[in-house]
Amino acid sequence: MIRKDYIQRYLDELAKMLVKTNHFKQNNEPEKANNQLDEFGFDFLKINLNELILLPKEVITNHLTAHHQFEFIHFIILEDLLFHKYLLDPTNLNLKNCTLEVLNYLVKNDKDYSIERVNRLNQLCQ
Numbered sequence: 001m002i003r004k005d006y007i008q009r010y011l012d013e014l015a016k017m018l019v020k021t022n023h024f025k026q027n028n029e030p031e032k033a034n035n036q037l038d039e040f041g042f043d044f045l046k047i048n049l050n051e052l053i054l055l056p057k058e059v060i061t062n063h064l065t066a067h068h069q070f071e072f073i074h075f076i077i078l079e080d081l082l083f084h085k086y087l088l089d090p091t092n093l094n095l096k097n098c099t100l101e102v103l104n105y106l107v108k109n110d111k112d113y114s115i116e117r118v119n120r121l122n123q124l125c126q
Contacts, residue, residue, distance in 0.1 A: 007073050010044055014077055021084055030088045037081050037088075045074055049081060053094045057101040072109065078102055083120055100124050 017040045024033035041049040047068055055063060064070040064078070082099040089095060103121050110117075 010073065010077055013044060014040065014080060018080070018084065025088065034085060034088050037085050041078070041081050045070075045078060045081075047078075049085065053082075053085075053092070053098045055098070057097045060098055060101045061105045075102060075106055075109075079106055079117075079120075083124075086124070096124060 017036055021033045021036045024030070024036065038049050041047055045068070047064070052060065052064075061075075064074070068074075070078075079099070079102045082095065082102055086092070086095050086099050100121070103117060103124070106114075106117060107121070
C-alpha cells in the first residue's frame with residue numbers, strides 16, 4: 001500500500017510534468033512532450049510506456065497488477081500519461097487500445113464518478 005504522502009508527491013510531480021508537456025505541445029515539440037511522459041512513467045511507475053502499449057489489451061491490467069504491483073492510484077496516473085501520449089499520436093491504434101483498457105478498468109473499479117474520464121472515453125471512442 002502506498003502511503004498518503006507519496007500519493008500527494010506523485011500527483012504534484014504529475015501536475016508539474018503535464019505543464020511541461022503542454023508547453024512542448026504548444027511549441028510544436030511533440031518528441032520532447034512524449035519524452036517527458038515516458039520519463040515520468042519510468043521514474044514514478046517503473047514501467048516503460050512504449051512496451052506496455054505493445055501488450056495485448058486483454059492482459060494489460062493483469063500484467064500491471066501482477067508484475068508491477070499496481071494499485072488504484074497507479075492506474076489513475078497511468079491513465080493521465082497514456083491519454084496525453086494519445087493526444088500526441090492519435091493514429092496509434094495500440095496506444096488508443098491501451099488507453100481505453102486502462103480507462104475501462106478505472107470506470108469499472110472507481111467508486112467516484114469522473115466526468116473527465118467519461119469525456120476521455122467518448123473522445124477515444126469517436
